[in-house]
Amino acid sequence: MHSDSSATVPSSISSHNNLVSKTVPPVKLNPRNQTPVTVVPVTVALLGGTGLSGRHTFSILHEHPSFTVKAIIGSEASANIPYIETWKKKESALESHHERLGYVPQPPPPHRPVHGENLPVPMTIQTFLQSFSPSTIRYVISTVAPSLGHIESTLSSLNFTVITISPANRSPANTFVLEHKIPRSPLRVYASPNCVACGVAPVLSAICNNAAPKQTVTHVTITTIQSLTGRGDSPYPSSLCINNILPVGQIEETETYLKSELSGLFSSSSSDPPEFDVRCYRGGALRGHVIDLRVSLSDQQPRQAKLTASTVVSWLESFDPLSSYHASASFSSFHFTGSSPPILVSPSPTGVLQSSVTGMQIVVSNVDVSDSGCIRCTIVVDNLMKGAAGAAVQIMEYVEFHDHLRPKN
Numbered sequence: 405m406h407s408d409s410s411a412t413v414p415s416s417i418s419s420h421n422n423l424v425s426k427t428v429p430p431v432k433l434n435p436r437n438q439t440p441v442t443v444v445p446v447t448v449a450l451l452g453g454t455g456l457s458g459r460h461t462f463s464i465l466h467e468h469p470s471f472t473v474k475a476i477i478g479s480e481a482s483a484n485i486p487y488i489e490t491w492k493k494k495e496s497a498l499e500s501h502h503e504r505l506g507y508v509p510q511p512p513p514p515h516r517p518v519h520g521e522n523l524p525v526p527m528t529i530q531t532f533l534q535s536f537s538p539s540t541i542r543y544v545i546s547t548v549a550p551s552l553g554h555i556e557s558t559l560s561s562l563n564f565t566v567i568t569i570s571p572a573n574r575s576p577a578n579t580f581v582l583e584h585k586i587p588r589s590p591l592r593v594y595a596s597p598n599c600v601a602c603g604v605a606p607v608l609s610a611i612c613n614n615a616a617p618k619q620t621v622t623h624v625t626i627t628t629i630q631s632l633t634g635r636g637d638s639p640y641p642s643s644l645c646i647n648n649i650l651p652v653g654q655i656e657e658t659e660t661y662l663k664s665e666l667s668g669l670f671s672s673s674s675s676d677p678p679e680f681d682v683r684c685y686r687g688g689a690l691r692g693h694v695i696d697l698r699v700s701l702s703d704q705q706p707r708q709a710k711l712t713a714s715t716v717v718s719w720l721e722s723f724d725p726l727s728s729y730h731a732s733a734s735f736s737s738f739h740f741t742g743s744s745p746p747i748l749v750s751p752s753p754t755g756v757l758q759s760s761v762t763g764m765q766i767v768v769s770n771v772d773v774s775d776s777g778c779i780r781c782t783i784v785v786d787n788l789m790k791g792a793a794g795a796a797v798q799i800m801e802y803v804e805f806h807d808h809l810r811p812k813n
């Protein structure tokens with residue numbers, strides 16, 4: 405099923421290059437001679453900007469050459485309190501809450517002006533709506549709980565363009581993982597799926613694209629050991645833990661989200677979409693999800709050479725559907741859409757979260773093919789970057805870069 409507003413990434417997107425070269429976003433350096441150019445940074449508000457994912461998003465945008473955070477929206481609890489104060493308080497609460505895991509508090513952003521402006525003081529949604537309009541804020545990134553999805557709906561009904569990582573407003577028509585599916589026409593709400601889906605979709609896309617047309621992916625089994633994020637500051641009940649592993653099925657919707665969102669992403673690209681089996685657990689870490697992926701293909705033709713692990717590795721390593729955008733000098737000034745290639749095949753996943761420069765690369769290891777032809781691998785995805793803050797900024801960069809998608813308010 406193809407929606408009007410989206411499409412899977414075609415194998416060649418070079419036909420967009422004329423458009424790309426005409427729609428140059430504001431950048432800090434002239435790409436030709438690297439001299440500074442005067443820019444008017446694109447204005448962004450962060451709904452839930454005081455929360456864990458919101459703080460990560462702020463950190464990215466604080467350093468970003470093209471965007472500036474004009475407003476931070478939180479609850480009454482953080483309104484009118486200096487951002488740095490709330491930041492330190494929340495990080496220190498995480499540190500004491502996760503003491504046994506050795507959580508290292510993330511430092512607040514430096515107090516220097518960003519794009520010539522001071523850090524915004526957090527405000528409520530009511531104050532935000534009194535102070536800003538779609539002509540003064542081009543994008544709202546939302547990192548609030550699903551129960552606050554109505555705030556996203558209100559903002560979009562008022563013509564704000566919202567990019568959300570929250571489950572409330574995700575649908576097959578508005579949910580994107582850019583390496584698998586890109587927006588085709590402007591929307592009021594763009595959504596990034598569950599963090600595990602952000603890691604799995606590019607890997608599966610690489611397999612589907614290369615297996616076709618001889619074979620199709622019929623069945624996908626996903627087992628996760630996710631880090632202990634996902635519920636903001638709410639602790640997980642220790643009574644449900646098996647030693648230090650927590651089956652999430654009884655307390656969270658993650659398995660349901662993953663199954664439906666991956667089915668949605670892959671049904672729009674195939675007439676015969678795969679079936680998804682999903683089981684999720686959480687373990688003792690705050691960053692980095694481990695995902696066991698098993699992919700079954702339709703039966704091989706008798707004369708077809710048997711699939712090997714090295715063939716699968718070559719599929720994954722050569723997968724780079726956004727490469728023609730990376731080649732554009734102006735586009736490469738965008739940090740996240742510019743992370744290339746998206747998949748890093750590593751003999752061992754140890755240390756990958758540190759070594760993958762932006763946290764946007766999906767690290768794949770333990771690739772093999774079973775005797776029955778099932779592809780198996782382990783994925784490590786930085787849930788707060790590729791799965792949350794980074795994914796939201798990546799979508800925003802993509803929309804801003806494309807003239808036909810950029811909000812016209």
Ligand SMILES: NC(=O)C1=CN([C@@H]2O[C@H](COP(=O)(O)OP(=O)(O)OC[C@H]3O[C@@H](n4cnc5c(N)ncnc54)[C@H](OP(=O)(O)O)[C@@H]3O)[C@@H](O)[C@H]2O)C=CC1
Pocket residue numbers: 451452453454455456457458477478479480481482483529547548549550552569570571596597598599600602633634635636637787788791792
């Ligand atoms: N797509 C993905 O990969 C991921 C998605 N998520 C999703 O992100 C969301 C947030 O997670 P996380 O960052 O851990 O949550 P946090 O609990 O850390 O943050 C919640 C944020 O919502 C704000 N908030 C609460 N009530 C209101 C209100 N009435 N009006 C405005 N803002 C309000 C809080 O403000 P205050 O500080 O003032 O209380 C805070 O900024 C969840 O929906 C989660 O599912 C999370 C991780 C990955």
Ligand SMILES: N[C@@H](CC(=O)OP(=O)(O)O)C(=O)O
Pocket residue numbers: 569570571597598599630631632633634635657658661787788791792
């Ligand atoms: N449940 C959240 C995602 C989540 O929990 O993310 P993480 O495990 O990275 O904290 C969602 O579907 O969006």
